[in-house]
Each structure stands twice: as C-alpha cells, then as structure tokens.
Amino acid sequence: MALKHLSELKDLLVDKPVRRMVLAAAQDHNSLVSTLKAAGDGFIEPILVGDKEAIQAIASELAMDLTGIRIIHEPDTEMSVEIAVKMVRSNQADILMKGKVGTSSLLKAVLNKEWGLRSGSLLSHFAYFEVPAYHKLIAVTDVAMNIAPSLHDKISIVNNSVACLNKLGIEMPKVAVLGAVEMVSENMQATLDAALLSKMNQRDQIKHCIIDGPLAFDNAISLESANHKGIRSDVAGDTDLLLMPDIEVGNVLYKSLVFFAHSEVAAVILGATAPIVLTSRSDSDQAKYYSILLAAATARTE
Amino acid sequence: MAEKVRSSGLRHRIAVAWAQDLNTVGSLNRAVSEGFAEAVMIGNREKIIKTCRETGADPGRFTIIEAGDEKKAASLAVDMTASGETDIVMKGLVGTDKFLKAVMDKEHGLLPAKAVMSYVCAVEIPAYHKLLFITDTAVIPFPDLAQKVAMAEYAIAMARRFGIEKPSVALIGASEKVSSHFPNTLDYSVMCKMAERGQISSCVMDGPVDLFLACDPESVRIKGIDTPLAGDADILLFPSLEACNPFYKGLMLFGKGELAGMICGTSRPVVLMSRSESELSKYYCVALACLMAMPKDMN
Numbered sequence: 001m002a003l004k005h006l007s008e009l010k011d012l013l014v015d016k017p018v019r020r021m022v023l024a025a026a027q028d029h030n031s032l033v034s035t036l037k038a039a040g041d042g043f044i045e046p047i048l049v050g051d052k053e054a055i056q057a058i059a060s061e062l063a064m065d066l067t068g069i070r071i072i073h074e075p076d077t078e079m080s081v082e083i084a085v086k087m088v089r090s091n092q093a094d095i096l097m098k099g100k101v102g103t104s105s106l107l108k109a110v111l112n113k114e115w116g117l118r119s120g121s122l123l124s125h126f127a128y129f130e131v132p133a134y135h136k137l138i139a140v141t142d143v144a145m146n147i148a149p150s151l152h153d154k155i156s157i158v159n160n161s162v163a164c165l166n167k168l169g170i171e172m173p174k175v176a177v178l179g180a181v182e183m184v185s186e187n188m189q190a191t192l193d194a195a196l197l198s199k200m201n202q203r204d205q206i207k208h209c210i211i212d213g214p215l216a217f218d219n220a221i222s223l224e225s226a227n228h229k230g231i232r233s234d235v236a237g238d239t240d241l242l243l244m245p246d247i248e249v250g251n252v253l254y255k256s257l258v259f260f261a262h263s264e265v266a267a268v269i270l271g272a273t274a275p276i277v278l279t280s281r282s283d284s285d286q287a288k289y290y291s292i293l294l295a296a297a298t299a300r301t302e
Numbered sequence: 303m304a305e306k307v308r309s310s311g312l313r314h315r316i317a318v319a320w321a322q323d324l325n326t327v328g329s330l331n332r333a334v335s336e337g338f339a340e341a342v343m344i345g346n347r348e349k350i351i352k353t354c355r356e357t358g359a360d361p362g363r364f365t366i367i368e369a370g371d372e373k374k375a376a377s378l379a380v381d382m383t384a385s386g387e388t389d390i391v392m393k394g395l396v397g398t399d400k401f402l403k404a405v406m407d408k409e410h411g412l413l414p415a416k417a418v419m420s421y422v423c424a425v426e427i428p429a430y431h432k433l434l435f436i437t438d439t440a441v442i443p444f445p446d447l448a449q450k451v452a453m454a455e456y457a458i459a460m461a462r463r464f465g466i467e468k469p470s471v472a473l474i475g476a477s478e479k480v481s482s483h484f485p486n487t488l489d490y491s492v493m494c495k496m497a498e499r500g501q502i503s504s505c506v507m508d509g510p511v512d513l514f515l516a517c518d519p520e521s522v523r524i525k526g527i528d529t530p531l532a533g534d535a536d537i538l539l540f541p542s543l544e545a546c547n548p549f550y551k552g553l554m555l556f557g558k559g560e561l562a563g564m565i566c567g568t569s570r571p572v573v574l575m576s577r578s579e580s581e582l583s584k585y586y587c588v589a590l591a592c593l594m595a596m597p598k599d600m601n
Contacts, residue, residue, distance in 0.1 A: 183496075195496070232498070
C-alpha cells in the first residue's frame, strides 16, 4: 500500500513495540526538540548521551520535561558518539541520531571496524517526500552522501532503499533511474547505468522492485508525459523511488522540492545495521520529527 | 531464398575479383544459368577460360576482363561496382586482405564514411526449425557497443529481406546474468534498453542469454527465465568473432549446415567467403547478395 502523507508514518507505528533511539551529543537544541516531541507522542523511547547539564539547560529553556528520560552523562563529544554507537551495536538501542556533533565524526564512528555499525552495504541517504502535486509519497536517493556513485554503488543504493520501502509496506516499489533523457546514449554514463540496472532487475539480480531507466524526470512522474513520448514502462508516472545519477542533481532536486514545490520531507541514512537520523540545522522541526518516525518505522524488529 | 531470387525476374551484375577458382566459377555458372545473375570475371583471361572448361562451364556466358594481378583485379571489381556498372562485387581467389582493402578504400571503395563493416550469415541447419542469422563470423574481432548495435541492425535488415517482420534477436553470452566481469553483458543490457526505447529497428531483443535460452524452449521452461525470445531466436549476435566463427564452422562440419553470408555496411553487396566453402554455399552467398541487391519494395 502506497502512502500519501508523511503523517501516515504514525499509523505504521501504532501497535508496534516502541523503538529505542539514542541521541549522540544530545546537548543540541535542534535535535532535542523533535526527539522529545516524538517521545512525547509515544513513538520512540529516547536515550540522551551527552553533557547532562547542557541538556537540562536546553530543556528548561524550551520548557520541556525530562522526567523519566534516560540521560547518560558524557561531556566529551567523541566519547558520547562512541557510547551511542556501541549501544546500538549491543542492541540497547534501535536507532542512532546525530546531536551536536559533525556529520563526519558521527559517520566515522558508525564505520568503525571494531565497534561500528557496518552491515557490508554502502551507506546511503534516503529522502521521503510528500509532494502536494504527486499522488503518493516519493523517495529520492542519494541526495546527500554518495557523490558520484558507480554502477556498483548504485546497486547498493537501490537495494538499501528498496529494503526500506518494503518495510514501509510497499512490496514492489517502482524505481525510476533518472537521466536527462529517456534514450540510451554512450555519452551519458547515467543512461548506460540505468539500462544495466533495468536488465539486472529483469534477471532477478536486483529483487523486490521494478526498475526502469533511463527516464527523464517528467517521464518518471507523469504518465501523460511518458505516453506523449511513446515510452512503454511499468514505472513511468507511478514512481516510488527516484535514483539520482549524482549528488548535484539529487541535492538540487531535493531543495527544489522543498522550496518550490512546498514538500515535506523525512530522511534517514541507510546501509548500517540500524537507521541513522542525521538532520541538518536548516531542516524544519517537522522534517526532523518525520525523520525520526521514518527511522522508527524501518528499524529492525527483533 | 534462392527461389525468391530466381522468380524475381531480376538479373544482377556481379564483378568477380580474380575469378579463377573452381568453386567460384561453378557457383556463378549456376547463378547465371538460372537467370538471376550476370558475371564479369576479372583476372587472367587464360586461367579463367581454363577454369571454366574444368567445371564444364561455357566461358562465353561470362564477360571476361583481363587484369594483371590480384590487387588490380580487386580494385577494378570494386571500381565497377562503385560506379554502378555492376551491382555486386565478389571475391574470387584474391586474398581477403587485398580484397577488403579495395572495398574499404576511402576514395574508390564501397564503405561510406564512418560506416561499420560487419558480416552476417544465414545458416540452414536440420536441427533448427528455421533459418538462423548469425553475426559476426568474419570481420570485427571484438565489437564495441556501437559496432554491436550496427551488427544487430544489419542482421535485422537481412532477416526482414527474408520476410521476418519483427525478428527475435538473442545477444549471446555464457549465461543470462549481467556481470562487470563479462563486459559484453553490459553492452547487451544497454542494447536491450535501446531496443525498448526504439533506438534499434523493430525487433524482440534479449540478452545476455546463453544459446539454450535463445534456441531451446525447453531450456527456457526449465530455467524459468522470463525472456521474450522463448527459445525461438531468429538472430544470434555473438560477443566476438572468435565465438561466432567456430560456432558457424561447427554447424557446417558437425551439424550438416549450409550457409549464405555477406559483408554488411557497404553501399553495395559484397560477397566474401572462405576459400574452403563448398560450391553450394558459394552459390547461396551469390543468391543472398542478389536478394539484398533487390529493391526493398520487391520484398
């Protein structure tokens, strides 16, 4: 069943065990607000790792109640990240979220060979958009992590995203591999990769989804536009996942959906043993809140 | 095919370079006596007449033009065809490299600029229920993507001439899996998408597939692979000359096959075959070239 609104993520979490989310370097105004809201709504059980005094100061400033919330005091940022990651690894938490720490420090800890959260897959960014002009939620990957993914990387990125969509109840997500045109051209590597991904999907080398590409953006999201071009495709016009050729295209699309198309978005990092919520300061509180819900809806279920 | 050519009422003029071996003369003698060809034999006049006598052909049936050596014979044959005096050029006893050099000559040759030259064979084998078109047995050692696309187009065009409107094209590999360890499987995937998007002439294309999936419905059923070819391929495109060449020779030698083949990509049909080919195969090659030389609306 396709989702239409990000608020439907809440429905997916009803009657499910509450996920434990550890916030690394929790003395962070931005992430604390949405964490406490999601906790207050009963969707997650937060664990705050960081400078306890600073955390309490922010809470009182925001007039938020920390009663009953577990806080692990660790003033050193790097140590607090390590503690948070190890908690996920030892199954004391189901989701990792970034607080007042640089993205690169957090990812370095996630990728630590001894105690990190490596799953063998590539880490990739997954953004889930509610676009008013589209008939269902649409996922976009990768707009933030992988700069110029190779074919091999794209396979991992698709697999990560498809597994995530499957967990959200979309059994056979339709994946559009984006190009500038729907034709294959030797001069545009993205179109060649798209053709390869399609064939690998046909041969069951990439499972649990339907892949078509290259598709230009308009063909991917509008059946009328695909028909106009005479494209026969099971994906065109009904795309669940847009695979970006590279980060520049992805990032611009992401931002234009937010700023021009007034979309709401939720995002997680996939490919580790647990979902990672890694929002930036410029994200709205709503986006952060939905990102936490998205992580909760796709976290492991043992 | 031969029947179609015979009954067309057309007579094609063939320039033959260094036409002094038994099989060449024999095959042309049959084509001329069946009325669909006229032959201009270029070479050593005495030897040509002697060879005709040996095969029991009347030298008076042919136009004979004297040429000093095989290189001159090749360039004269190509010149005549380029200028429209003849419709088809055929290799006799001249070496393949000298012959092709004349064909590919930038000023006087028959190969348009940037055109890909390739080779397509139609093979008849008792073990298959229809003709198989295979490429490339003879010209391109390791075709790249653009060359493979051209090869597919030539084979599709030839199949059309045999009345197959939408031929099934199998892109042959060792298995049906896509793998960067087998670069041809990557080209094949790209070609399938090109066919899907209408960038290749109308056909049913799939690949990589192995020969079983291409030509044996039972294997398709057992393997459970969803392929539109369904074991009923018309065209087999091979990843390299060294894969395709032994395949056709195996069919000739062990599969009781007969073949008709020609060079594709040239402005006029070019008949070229191995010297060891049988007289019947050479006759079929001549007939094929005549078929391809026919105006398209006669098909």
